[in-house]
Every structure is written in structure tokens, then in C-alpha cells.
Amino acid sequence: MAKLTAIFSRRLRGWRFVLFNFALGLGNISAAFMAPTYLAIEPHTAGDLEGTFVSFVIWSQTYFFLAMTLGFPVGRVLAERYGNYRVYIVSMLILAVACYFCAISPGYLEFMYSRILLGLCAGISLLLGQELMLNEYPARSKITGVIIWGILSVMLFGMGPPIGGWLADEVNWRYLFYINGFIALIPAGLIGALLYDRGFHRVYRPFDFVGFLLFAALAYGIQALINMGNDFDWFESPFLRRVLLLTLIIFPYFIIWTSGQRHPLIDLSLFKRRTFVIGLIGVSIGFFAAQGLFSYLTLRLQTIMGYTSTLAGQEIFPLLLLTVPAAVGVALFSKYVDPRLLASLSLLGFAATCYWLGMYDQPGWYEQTFWPVFFMGIFFFSYMGPLTAIALRGLSNVQLIRAAETINMFRIAFGGLGIVSDGIIEYRRTPYHQLHLANHFGGRQYASYDVLEQFSEKLDKLGLDQVSIIARAGRLIHEEAGVLTVADAFLLGSFTLLGLATLVWFVPANKPPIIPPTPIQEELLEEKIETAEVTD
Known part of the structure; x- marks a missing residue:
């Protein structure tokens, strides 16, 4: 191990410490803000980028998440070799x-290529930003720093869509990226000035470059299959068949390669622990459902219900009102309550609110989404802390770092998969609902009950001709089928979260180990027993 000769400064104090936290906060906003904010501007982006399909524009969001996933291991090895604050500034x-x-x-x-580069830099910045923050906090205050960082991340999810929607409607969606780029320059300059001449120990830790390439190819192969399946008829497409074949070849080769490495990209020995596997599944699938459902809801409110981007973003804002206090409360009480109970209750509450939204089967009811989204804020991020604690239980310091990075990588990767996976529900369920509603309207379901005739008579009295009446009926069927499909997605998400709440209880209880008494303790115990007998 080689060391770089440098001067190691003391921790920042006073106004420098405050300015340092402000700079890292802006950096966190700049890196993470583009993930939730982009949800509300996708229709604008699709129309402005050569009129492409909205489903194609979603790919840029999923690849953004996947690039963030790959940014974690890249950021770690670069920070060890060149210093965390230097890599942070460059990123x-x-x-x-x-x-x-x-x-x-x-x-x-x-x-799309620019979004991939943006996601890679965002992943590196988020990883190193949190590390820089924890390095400046004393040991007794590190938990406070973690809570502040978590609160800021949670707030972005609720505030991002309304801000992005307003910019897209009132200004232009491109200004969102201009503003975010300008914000990114501020922490780069401030951190560079505050930590100027700060030294570090240069570590030449082996990096599993081949494993990284295999993991990236595997992840992008799976993501490409999910992204393009609906639009290119899945495995009827020769290109997707080749992608599937390549992915099936890479997967076992990645497992074999990783198993033989002393410093693997992903430590496969962690998957031998039941607690880690269940915790990882819970965090990943939970974020998969959360990210997918709200991305899908925000998009469909615009494409089906005719909401503006601002209104669609405001539908997510109530989520913010209880998310922060609930997440802080769970973090504070997690030391005193069984994490299985906290995780199970959070997942059950999340499932209940998803089921509540799944019962919204009429377009007009979406004006009343405030309360289910409001109460969902209690459970939206509360399950992650307890499940992470379960996954990290009983690990050594070295395993703990690897496990935490693996959890973050899988969580973000599954979030990207969740964004596009709800499109599968749309492509499968929307035609079913349209056929069912057409049969209902056309009298083919009940011969004695012709809804279309009654509907036509009402519109005919308003002066509409027959062509306009049929077109209006078709639009109503299309809108109602879209609403029912959104309801199906939330119901499926509810059942998935219910299954996760049950899975948590397969984790063994965290009982303290039974340590046999030492010979001295046995002698003292015998003396106490003899003394008690004499007294009696």
C-alpha cells in the first residue's frame, strides 16, 4: 500500500462547517433531484425530442438509475486512489x-446518452458526498448527519415532481437541466475551497474490472429486455432474442468469475446469510414497487386524464408531509423495537394505502387522492431502515461495507426496473378492459341493457351528430380502461408488499448468544447457593 505525502487538516469548525454542510446539501440536491423531477416532464420531453414515443423516453430514466448503480463501485475505487473530495469535485x-x-x-x-453520463456522476456524487459529510462529523453526531442526509433525500422525492412539472408547463423542460447544471457547480467550488490541501491515504485496492464489465452487461441486458419488450413484441424480435441469449450466457459466467475473486465486485458469500437475503429482497422489491407505482401514476395522469405536468406533480406532494417525521421516528426507535415488527408494520401500511388507491376505478376520484397519498407518506420510506438493519445484522466491518454497497446497488437498479415494469401491466390489461367496456357499451354483455343507446340519446339531445357520439364513447372507454389499468397496478403492488410483510418474519429473532460461565463465575455461583442454604 502506498501513501501520498500530504497535510491532514483537522475537521472543519464554525462557519466553515456550516458552509460545508450547505455545499453538500446542494450537491445532494443536484445529484438526486433529477430522478424524481423527471417523472413529471416525460410527456414534454417526448414531444420535444423529435416527437418520440413516451415509452421510449422512459428508457432514459431507467438507464439513468442503472448508471447510478454502477457509479457506486466506480466512485469507491476512484476515491481510494485519488481522494474522495477530489473525485467528488470532478464528478x-x-x-x-x-x-x-x-x-x-x-x-x-x-x-439518453447524456442521461446515462448524468446518472453515473450522480451515483459517484451521492456515495462520496455522504462519506465526506460523515468524515467531518464527530462520532457522537454521525447519526445526526445520517438523519439530515436521509431527510434531504426524502424531501426531494416529494418536492421534485411539482417543481419539474411547473418548469415544464410555464417555462421549458430544458431549463430544468440548465438550472441543475448551474447548481452542481456551486458545491464543486465550495468543497474545493474548504478542503483545499486536505490530505488522504492513497489505497491501491484491486478492482474487479472484469466483474464490473460483466455486471454492467448483465444489468443493461436485463434492463433492455424490460424496456423494449412491450414496444418490440418481446421475443418475437430477433434483437431481443439475441439480448436474451447474451444475458443468459453472461449470468453464469459472472457467478463463476466472482466466486474466484479475492476482491469481488459483489461478495457472493453474503447470499448464504438468510438475514441478508431477506433484507435485500425487501429493500429492492419495496423500492421497485414504490418507484414504479408513482412513476406510472404521474405519467398516466397526464396521458389519460389530461392533467398538466404541474397538477400531476402536485398529486405526489402530499407524500412529503408525513414521510420525514415517520422516517426520523423509525430511525430513533429502531434500537428499541424489533426491526421485523417495524418493517412488517410499514409494509402492511404501504400495502393498505396502495390497495386504497387500487379501489379508485373512476376518473373523477383522482381529484381525491390527497388522503391516500398523505397517509402513504407514513410508510413510504419507513420500511427501508428496519430492512437494512436486518440485512446487515451480524456482519463484520469489512462485510458490513460490502453489504451496504450491495444493498444500495440493488435498490437503485430495481427502482429503474420498477419504472418500466408497470408498462407491462398497461400493455396487458388495457386491451382487456377496453374489450370489456366495449362489450358493456355495445349491449353484447346483456342483450336487454343497451348502455350505448341511452348514452347516444343524451348526446343527441345536446346536438352532437352520430360520428361525434361514437368518438366520444370511444374516448370514454379509452379513459376508463386506463384508470382501471392504474388500479390494477396498485392492487398488484399491494399484494406484493403484503407478501414482503410476511417474508420479514422468516428472519430469525435476534437473540443474544448464550455464553457459558467461566470457572470463577461457577465458583461464585456455588458459594451463593451454599450461603443461601446455610441461611435457610
Whole structure:
């Protein structure tokens, strides 16, 4: 191990410490803000980028998440070799450049490649930003720093869609990237000034580059299959068949390669622990459902219900009102309550609110989504802390770091899969509902009950001709089928979360180990027994 000769400064104090936290907060906003904010501007982006399909534009969001996943291991090895604050500054500068490229992209492909670069820099920045923050906090205050960082991340999820929607409606969606790029330059400059001449120990830890390439190819192969399946008829497409074949070849080779490495990208020995596997499944599938459902709801409110991007983003805002206090409360009480109970209750509450939204089968009811989304805020992020504690239980320091990085990688990767997976429900269930509603309207379901005739008579009295009446009926069927499909997605999400709440109880109770008494303790116990007998 080689060391770089440098001066190691003391921790920041006073106004420098406050300014340091402000800079890292802006960096967190710039890196994480583009994930939730993009939800509300997808229709605008699709229309402006050469009029591409909305389903294609979603790919840029899923690849963004996947690039964030790959940013974690890349950021770790670069920080060890060049210093965490130096890599952080460079990543924020490149992030600003990527935002600029996104803003000026004339076509979809240029935009998607810029989003991938943006996601990679965002993953590196989030990882190193939290590390820089914890390094400046004293040991007794580190939990406070973690809570502040978590609160900021949670707030972005609720505030991002309304802000992005307003910018898209009132200004232009491209200004979202211009503004974010400008914000990214501020923490880069402030951190560089505050930590100037800060030294570090250079560590040449082996990096599993082959394993990284295999994991990236495997992850992007799976993501491409899910992204393109609906639009290209799944495995009827020769290209997707080749992608599937390549993915099936890479997967076992990745397992074999990783098993033989001393410093693997993913420590497969962790998957031998039941607690880690269940915790990882809970965090990943939970975030899969959460990210997918709200992405789908925000998009369908615009494409089916005719909501503006601002209104669609505001539907998510009530989530913020209780999410922060609930997450802080769970973090504070997790030391005193069984994490299985906290995780199970959070998942059950999340499932109940998803079921509540799944009962919304009429377009007008979406004006009343405030209360289910409001109460969902209690459970939205509360399950992650207890499930992470379950996954990390009983691990050594080295395993703990690897396990935490693995959990973050899988959580973000599954979030990207969740965004596009609800499109599968749309493609499968919408035609079913349209056929069912057409049969109902056309009198083919009940011969004695012709809804279309009654509907036509009402519109005929309003002066509409027959062509307009049929077109209006078709639009109503299309809208109602879309609403029922959204309800199906939330019901499926509810049942999935219910299964996770049950799975948590397969984790063994965290009982303290039974330590046999030492010979001295046995002698003292015998003396106490003899003394008690004499006294009697």
C-alpha cells in the first residue's frame, strides 16, 4: 500500500462547517433531484425530442438509475486512489456538463446518452458526498448527519415532481437541466475551497474490472429486455432474442468469475446469510414497487386524464408531509423495537394505502387522492431502515461495507426496473378492459341493457351528430380502461408488499448468544447457593 505525502487538516469548525454542510446539501440536491423531477416532464420531453414515443423516453430514466448503480463501485475505487473530495469535485463538474448536454440535445439518442453520463456522476456524487459529510462529523453526531442526509433525500422525492412539472408547463423542460447544471457547480467550488490541501491515504485496492464489465452487461441486458419488450413484441424480435441469449450466457459466467475473486465486485458469500437475503429482497422489491407505482401514476395522469405536468406533480406532494417525521421516528426507535415488527408494520401500511388507491376505478376520484397519498407518506420510506438493519445484522466491518454497497446497488437498479415494469401491466390489461367496456357499451354483455343507446340519446339531445357520439364513447372507454389499468397496478403492488410483510418474519429473532460461565463465575455461583442454604 502506498501513501501520498500530504497535510491532514483537522475537521472543519464554525462557519466553515456550516458552509460545508450547505455545499453538500446542494450537491445532494443536484445529484438526486433529477430522478424524481423527471417523472413529471416525460410527456414534454417526448414531444420535444423529435416527437418520440413516451415509452421510449422512459428508457432514459431507467438507464439513468442503472448508471447510478454502477457509479457506486466506480466512485469507491476512484476515491481510494485519488481522494474522495477530489473525485467528488470532478464528478460534480462532469455532472454539470452532462446536464448541459441534456438541455441542448436535439434528438432522443443524444439525450439518453447524456442521461446515462448524468446518472453515473450522480451515483459517484451521492456515495462520496455522504462519506465526506460523515468524515467531518464527530462520532457522537454521525447519526445526526445520517438523519439530515436521509431527510434531504426524502424531501426531494416529494418536492421534485411539482417543481419539474411547473418548469415544464410555464417555462421549458430544458431549463430544468440548465438550472441543475448551474447548481452542481456551486458545491464543486465550495468543497474545493474548504478542503483545499486536505490530505488522504492513497489505497491501491484491486478492482474487479472484469466483474464490473460483466455486471454492467448483465444489468443493461436485463434492463433492455424490460424496456423494449412491450414496444418490440418481446421475443418475437430477433434483437431481443439475441439480448436474451447474451444475458443468459453472461449470468453464469459472472457467478463463476466472482466466486474466484479475492476482491469481488459483489461478495457472493453474503447470499448464504438468510438475514441478508431477506433484507435485500425487501429493500429492492419495496423500492421497485414504490418507484414504479408513482412513476406510472404521474405519467398516466397526464396521458389519460389530461392533467398538466404541474397538477400531476402536485398529486405526489402530499407524500412529503408525513414521510420525514415517520422516517426520523423509525430511525430513533429502531434500537428499541424489533426491526421485523417495524418493517412488517410499514409494509402492511404501504400495502393498505396502495390497495386504497387500487379501489379508485373512476376518473373523477383522482381529484381525491390527497388522503391516500398523505397517509402513504407514513410508510413510504419507513420500511427501508428496519430492512437494512436486518440485512446487515451480524456482519463484520469489512462485510458490513460490502453489504451496504450491495444493498444500495440493488435498490437503485430495481427502482429503474420498477419504472418500466408497470408498462407491462398497461400493455396487458388495457386491451382487456377496453374489450370489456366495449362489450358493456355495445349491449353484447346483456342483450336487454343497451348502455350505448341511452348514452347516444343524451348526446343527441345536446346536438352532437352520430360520428361525434361514437368518438366520444370511444374516448370514454379509452379513459376508463386506463384508470382501471392504474388500479390494477396498485392492487398488484399491494399484494406484493403484503407478501414482503410476511417474508420479514422468516428472519430469525435476534437473540443474544448464550455464553457459558467461566470457572470463577461457577465458583461464585456455588458459594451463593451454599450461603443461601446455610441461611435457610
